[in-house]
Amino acid sequence: MLLQSAPTTTPLSTLLHLMGKILIIVAIVLAAASAGLGFLNRSNLLQTKADLADSQQETATVKTNLDGEVKKLAEAEKANTDLKAAKLTLDADLAKQKSEVSTKTNELADAKTKLTKAExxxxxxxxxxxxxxxxxxxxxxxxxxxxxAQVPVPTEDDKARIAELETLNSKLSEENKTLENKLLDSQKVARKNEAKENLTGLTGRVLAVNQAWNFVVLSLGNKKGIESNMEFLVKRGSTLIGKVRITTVEPATSIADIIPASLSRGLSIQPGDDIIYQVAQN
Known part of the structure; x- marks a missing residue:
């Protein structure tokens, strides 16, 4: 029997078979590389999202803090403006006080001059x-x-002269009485002005406040020389609150009406506030 020989493989088919294997390996490597890159890109994306969230949170915190600081700055500027306005008001009142004290001093000097002339x-x-x-x-x-001496009686001229002198004496008595009254009035005015001059700078405190009836109770009375219609400045520290005018005086206390137009905007008189005497304008 004759033996059949096996078919012989050609070099071309071997080459194609080898290239097929190489391509499969390359495809597997590329797939693995692509999967690796996808995993890395996903990790980077997640990290980027986390970083972005942190950045947004930090931005929100900074914005909140910035808004808070802006609000504080606005409040500070408003408080500074209010303080400047209060200072201007206080300076104006102090200047007015000095002017009024100067006027009262001149009036006192004039009263003393009139008193000297009357005397x-x-x-x-x-x-x-x-x-x-x-x-x-x-x-x-x-x-x-x-x-x-049984001499002749006074002549008509002598009698007229006596009557004239008696009339003159009566007139001088009336003028003397008038001058005495003027002197007493001048003395009263001088004593009153001197008393008010001595009260300049007198201080006390607000004991109670009745907002419904718009009056306050003060710690000063007529024992300190307080009289009706006297005006007092009301302060809290260095801040001017307003003014009050005395209406009723007791030995150790007094009642005063609050002068609404004098109150600083947004402020009200409270117990414990300081009071300083202000010479009332004529």
Whole structure:
């Protein structure tokens, strides 16, 4: 029997078979590389998202803090503006106080001058009154002596002169009384002005406040020389709150009306606030 020989493989088919294997290996490597890159890209994407979230959170926190600081700055600027306005008001009131004190000082000096003149006029009137009284006494003595000596009675001219002197004496007495009254009035005015001058800078406190009836109770009374219609500045620290005007005075306390137009915007008088005497304008 004849043996059949196996078919012989050609070099081309071997080459194609080898290239097929190589391509499969390359495809497997590329797939693995692609999967690796996809995993890395996913990890990077997740990290980027996490970083972005953190950044957004930090941005929100910074914005919140910035808004808070802007609000604080606005409040500080408003407080500074209010303080400047209060300072201007206080400076104006202090200048007004100085002007009023100067005016009252001049009035006191004028009253003292008038008092001195009134005292001088009174002394002159007293001197004239004594001189006229002495002349009348002399004339009456002369008349009496003439009657005793049986000399002729006074002439009509003498009688007219005596009547004139008596009229003059009566007139001088009336003028003297008028001058005495003027002197007493001048003394009262001088004492009152001097008392008010001595009260300048007097301080006390607000004891109670009645907002419904718009009045306050103060710690000063007539024992300190307080009188109706006196005005007081009301302060809290260095801040001017407003003004009050005395209406009722007791020995150790007084009641005063709050002057609404004087109150600083947004502020109200409270117990414990300080009060400082202000000379009232005429």
């Amino acid at each position: 001088s006029d009174l002394a002159l009137a007293e001197t004239e009154k004594l001189a006229n009284a002495e002349k009348i006494t002399q004339l009456e003595a002369q008349v009496a002596a003439a009657s005793t």
